[in-house]
Amino acid sequence: MATYPRAPELPIEMQTHVFVHHSAPGSETNHRLEKLGATMLDAAYIAALANANPAWSGDQLRIQAEGTLPAFADIWVGNYGWRRPGVMSSPPGVNLNDPQETLWIFRTYAGAVCETHGHDVLFQWIAALV
Numbered sequence: 001m002a003t004y005p006r007a008p009e010l011p012i013e014m015q016t017h018v019f020v021h022h023s024a025p026g027s028e029t030n031h032r033l034e035k036l037g038a039t040m041l042d043a044a045y046i047a048a049l050a051n052a053n054p055a056w057s058g059d060q061l062r063i064q065a066e067g068t069l070p071a072f073a074d075i076w077v078g079n080y081g082w083r084r085p086g087v088m089s090s091p092p093g094v095n096l097n098d099p100q101e102t103l104w105i106f107r108t109y110a111g112a113v114c115e116t117h118g119h120d121v122l123f124q125w126i127a128a129l130v
Contacts, residue, residue: 021088
C-alpha cells in the first residue's frame with residue numbers, strides 16, 4: 001500500500017465547511033471553497049504532472065489531467081478516510097463513492113487549504129501526492 005503525505009491540517013471551522021455535505025442548509029462557504037479548490041487543484045495537479053513529465057505538451061498535460069484527476073481524487077479521499085461515517089456528514093441516500101461527490105470533497109478540501117495556508121501549500125501537497 002502506498003504511503004501518502006499528511007493532508008495539510010485545517011482549523012475546526014474550516015473542517016466543518018469541508019466535511020458537511022454541499023446540499024446542507026447554509027453551505028454557501030462550502031460552495032465557495034469548492035469553486036476555489038476546483039481551479040487551484042487543477043492548476044496544482046497540472047503543475048505536478050508538468051514537473052514529472054517535462055517533455056509533455058500543454059495538450060498532453062490537459063488530457064492527462066482531465067483523464068486521471070477524478071480517479072486519483074477518489075483514491076486520495078478514500079486513503080485519507082474522508083468518506084467514513086463521523087468524518088463526512090451527508091444526508092441519507094447520498095452515495096459518497098460517486099465520482100462527482102468524491103471530486104467535490106477533494107476540491108472543497110483543496111479550497112480550504114488555499115484559504116487557510118495559501119496556494120503554495122496546496123501545490124506542495126499535490127506534488128507530493130503525484
